[in-house]
Amino acid sequence: MGRPGGHHGLSRPGRAGRAAKPTATPPADSAPPVQQLRADEVFTAFATSPRGLSEGAADTLRERYGPNELPRPRRKGVWRRFLAQFTDLFALVLIAASALTFLAYALQDPRDVGNLQLAFAILGVVVLNAVIGFVQEYSAERTAETLQAMVPHTCRVLRDGERLELPSGALVPGDVVVLEAGDAVSADCRVVEAHGLSVNNAPLTGESAAVARVGEPTASDTALDSRNCVFMGTTVVSGSGKAVVYATGATTEFGRIFRLTDQAPRQKTPLQREVAVMARRVAALAVAIGAGMFALRLQTGQSLVSAFVFALGVMVAMVPEGLPATLSVSLAIGVRRMARRQALVKRLLAVEALGSTTVICTDKTGTLTQAEMTVTRVWSGGISHEVSGVGYAPVGEVSGAEELRELLRSAVLCTDARLVPPSGSEGWRVLGDTTEGAILVAAAKAGLHPGTEKEAAPRIGEFPFDPVRKLMSTVHRTPEGEVLCVKGAPQELLARCIRIRVHGAEQDLTAPLRDGVVGANDTMAGKGLRVLGVAVRPVGEAPRTAEQAEAGLTFLGLIGMLDPPRPEVAEAVRACRRAGIRIVMVTGDHPLTAEAIARRVGIVTDPHPTVVTGSRLDGMDAAELDGLLAEQGQLLLCRVSPEHKMRVVAALQARGEVVAVTGDGANDAPALKHADIGVSMGATGTDVAREASEMVLLDDSFASITAAVELGRSVYRNIRKFLAYLFSHNIAELAPILAAAFAGFPLVPLTAVQILAIDLGSDVLPALALGAEPPEPDTMDRPPRSRRERLFSAELVRRFLFLGAVQSIGVCAVFFWQIHASGIPYADFTSSDPAYRKAITLTQAAIVVSQFFNALAVRTDRQSVFSVGLFSNPRLIAAGCFGIGLMAAISYVPLLQDVFNTAPLAAADWAVLVAFGVLLLGAEEVRKWWVRRRAVPATTGAPSGAPTGKEAAR
Incomplete structure (x- = not known):
């Protein structure tokens, strides 16, 4: 039977907006409820037979009742979803800044057109980020729907006496469906034949214990309380049987509950919550520093409006406006890349956990093998x-x-x-x-x-x-x-x-x-x-x-x-070993069979691996099992039951491991759900296994797990890359402003409008390109990420402080070099002075050019960027060139010169700026070299097997 939810339920033609009431009454007037009928009466009531409906009758009923599809969840309108983008904390801070700037413009006498331009510029950045975030959210949503449709949703039906496998959406009342262990029921049905049949009604009743089903009539008043009905959204635990469909889609019990859950809010993932906390802290720090600069400027005798505009520039310089959009893009790209590698990720949480997986408990049949016995x-x-x-x-x-x-x-x-x-x-x-x-x-x-x-x-x-x-x-x-x-x-x-x-x-x-x-x-x-x-x-x-x-x-x-091994699995196993991921085969097969396959694919290379059967596990207490799992040798668990698999997963997690479990059968569902990452088979797996998992392998291959782990690590690292890029950039914007304030220079070296132009041209687009960066060549040569490691780690902070410091030195140097070269005392500078205009142009250009080289530098964490190809990310090069091109326009186009108060730069100026950029790239290459050099002793003399489990995570 097909999976519940998603795309399979019943929407009645001509009843838009009004859901039909679930019923267990046959079509005939005044007929008894379906649960009170004998099997032969059920066939008569629904104009069917033990051979099922004819194709012609099924087509007629489908026209009458419509497809077996649940109503699509009601979503916010397009405009409401777009306006929701403006509720982000960074957006609210900038909107408030824009409003205050409009107020300052209105209160000034005479009014400064520059403040009006600044207010509109701030709003422009907010709107641009909202558009990017909305487009990515909508695109990711559509992608998820498309990918879900790739997962099979089928059921076994009798039509004209022939057993067919049909899409679940093709079910109509009167269809005779075949039920087997592992099926997810796709409609409400009256059981007419049962052989040890039991189902899990947890989605409807909350009780997870399996309940037996029978084919005889019952005296229950409601179908939900009867023992001879099965319902959409429930799963067959054991046994087999046949049942007649009496309700589909919105008329099912599950359809009723589905409408109630439609309004439930979507929970944020840990990564999103961590970014939200970071956003609050950065916004609070920006407002605090801005307020401090405002007070400092007032004490130096500046006017209220001038002091406010200066403080506003400080605050805007500290806010990474492009972070929310960039985060959405990076996660959406990661999910799409995983789908191209045949791994459907159902929750973003799975993307995060994949990067820290330390143990994979893998099934054998279908995952390591081709599932063609x-x-x-x-x-x-x-x-x-x-x-x-x-x-x-x-x-x-x-x-x-x-x-x-x-x-x-x-x-x-x-x-x-x-x-x-x-x-x-x-x-x-x-x-x-x-x-x-x-x-x-x-x-x-x-x-x-x-x-x-x-x-x-x-x-x-x-x-x-x-x-x-x-x-x-x-x-x-x-x-x-x-x-x-x-x-x-x-x-x-x-x-x-x-x-x-x-x-x-x-x-x-x-x-x-x-x-x-x-x-x-x-x-x-x-x-x-x-x-x-x-x-x-x-x-x-x-x-x-x-x-x-x-x-x-x-x-x-x-x-x-x-069942021959898949040819691609051996290399995938080697990649997992290099990545510090331990592989434990957990199978119901004979130990000799399991060991033979494990040797063929490389899971077992030792002459005498540890082979443990289910009966031996039964005799182990918790301490003995922990001792077994603590051994770093190669381990095969054979002849195991679902309870054994669950116990092993729980024991590994108790040891601090991050566990991924693969499975395809109904008996694998408990372990799949209990694991940190449940990985089910999309092609041959049962519906209940796919429901319990967080990731579905569309090709059933173990190699796709390895690819997904690599991409999961890559997504997390890409997020950290653009965080390093954004915050180092903000430090370079803030440093000259603070330096000028403490040096007693009366004007700002970088106006708020210039900062917004930098953020627009050299912030968002390169950060988006970094979010699309492919995995580094050594991604699977590193140990798993520890679960205790935070996104904003000390390593990340040290990196953006280092990059920001180098950029700040160059930016401040070109500004004060131009100011001192003019020979004009600080007190005599005015905003219209040509030397000042060129100085702030140099400051802006220095940040833009250095950010181009900074984007190249942060592409890798410790490998030389030259080893992956300096220009191998064309999107990043294009984004950097766009930023430099926009800077050139601001410097040379008269209209933009008036808006930004800039001056044209000479060729020698550009050469100096490029030299500073090369210096930044060189400094980062030296830092990476030092990191690699320090890492060499840690790997020298290590055993041939890669570190595993908690040792690798540490």
């Missing part, structure tokens, strides 16, 4: 039979096929999957479990027809697969009587067998014969095969429990199948 060997009666052919195409041969007919027939009967022939551009594929699909293909290669065999022996009972039992059993009616077919883990199955079939004859399963089965299983598992055992027994009275059914069995043989 192929039977390659069948063992029966002491003889091993080869099976040729690969993939799901039933092309190949089975050696000694005649001797294996009973074994393969019993295995086929104990499957729910269906083999689908080629259609259109798609080749042979499997609907359902890939392991069962491989069995169907092997049977077809042996000359059996799975569909015919199932029709000849109809299923009359079932005990679904259970991750604790590790077995699945089905009861069938045959001409010889009722028979039970069982398949599952060989060890579990063998423990329940008392006889074995050898060359068509049954005999007691003696100890030597049992040892022969175990040896054959170990041999196949040691070759990397996933092995299933098959057994049967005749049944008289229908067994009531799985324990009764799965006893006294006759062992038929073993089926070994290979």
Whole structure:
């Protein structure tokens, strides 16, 4: 069944704006509630049958009821969302500054046009940031919707007796759906057939315990209280069954709740909260320093308006106006880049946590392997039979096929999957479990027809697969009587067998014969095969429990199948090791199978890795488990249950690890939800696993996890890069103003209008380009980021103080050099003096040029920028050239000269400014060299394995 929420619910044509009331009453007037009807009455009430609707009837009903889609969440109007951009703290500070400047202009006599220009300039910067932030927010929202549509939302439906896999939106009342463990229910349905069926109703009731479902009528007054209904948004925990859809979309119980949650406010992520705290502190500091400068200027005898304009320049110089927009852009770019690498991030929180992941607990099938199981060997009666052919195409041969007919027939009967022939551009594929699909293909290669065999022996009972039992059993009616077919883990199955079939004859399963089965299983598992055992027994009275059914069995043989490793996984594993990330394989497979695959992909390289089974975990207390996980050797956890997986994840987190968990089945959902980063499979994973996770791999490959970790680290580092860029820039703007004030110079070396022009031309656009910076080459050669490390770390502060200090020296030098070169005393300078106009032009140009070189310098944290290519980020070069071009226009265009009170610069002036910029870049390169030199002793003599866990984080 498809996932709840998102795009799947029912919007009725002609009922826009009015939601239909959820109901469990059939279409017929005065009919009893659906939960009180017998199964045959349910089919009659909804004009359907056990074979399901016909396609024609389904099309008619879809026109009547519309698609099975939930109403789209109501969003604020475009204008309201745009105006919300002006509520950011930095925007409010600048709006207040603009209002005060308008007031100062109005109170002046005579009025200074420069103040009016300044007020409009400040508003212009605020509006520009609002536009950028709105566009990025809207773009990110649309991107998220598009990416969510890439994740499968399907359900299994009977149409004209044929089992189909359809989009969940195609469901209509009267459809007969097939329910299996791991499905998320896509509509409200009345169960008509149940085999150990249980569901989790937590989204509706808040109770997480699984509740059993039955197919018989109940006397409940409401469908929600009945035991024979399942509801949209709930998940199938175990068992299987069939149900008739009676409500879709907005008429479902989930649709009613969905409307109630539509107004719930969206919570901010930790990164957003941290930036908000930083913004408040910076704004408070800017206002405080501005007030101090205002008071200082008043004491020197300046007028109230002049002192205010000076203080305003100080305040504007300290406010990083482009930070909110740049932050939005960087996160949006990170999410889009991850999507291009086949990783759908559902929450920004996942982007933040990815950068500090220290342990990945990975499943095997589908993640490390290709999830295309192929039977390659069948063992029966002491003889091993080869099976040729690969993939799901039933092309190949089975050696000694005649001797294996009973074994393969019993295995086929104990499957729910269906083999689908080629259609259109798609080749042979499997609907359902890939392991069962491989069995169907092997049977077809042996000359059996799975569909015919199932029709000849109809299923009359079932005990679904259970991750604790590790077995699945089905009861069938045959001409010889009722028979039970069982398949599952060989060890579990063998423990329940008392006889074995050898060359068509049954005999007691003696100890030597049992040892022969175990040896054959170990041999196949040691070759990397996933092995299933098959057994049967005749049944008289229908067994009531799985324990009764799965006893006294006759062992038929073993089926070994290979799921080849993905070719890209080995390099991804090596990258994780270099990055200090520990990989722990957690699988339900046989230890030998798990170790064989782990060696092929490089997770295991030691001669004797630590292999722990679920039964051994059961015998460990918390201290023993902690000791096991504290060992830095290579660890494989095999034959584990969902409870084991949860316990391991919790124990790792208790040790301070940041844990990512991969999974695809319903049994993986608890661990996925408990992990710091739950990673589910988008192509083959169950709906409940995708719901529980924070990241969905669209291609199911482990390599995509590694790529996402790299991009997650890159996003965080890019944010720190543009923070270093912005704040070093602000220091360079503030320094000459403060220097002039303390030196007793009566005028400002940089006006507020000039500061805004710098921020417009050399602040926002280069910072946006830094947010799009690709990962550095050594991103995956560093240990994970500690969870205790703050965004505004001491390292970041030291860096922007260093860069800001170098820039400030150059900016102050060119200003005072020009002032002293004029030979005019400080007290004789006026705002119209040509020497003063050239001095403030040089100050502005010095900041703009040095920021161009600063942008190049902060592209890398410790690697030389020349190693990644000085001009390898064309967006950054273009943004820098735009800023310098705007500065040139301000210097040479007469109209802009009048606005900014600037003067033309000579070629020699530009040469001096470029020299200061090169000096800045050189100083930063020396700093990086020193950082690299200090890091060398830390890595010299380190063991071949990369640091892992908390040691790496430290």
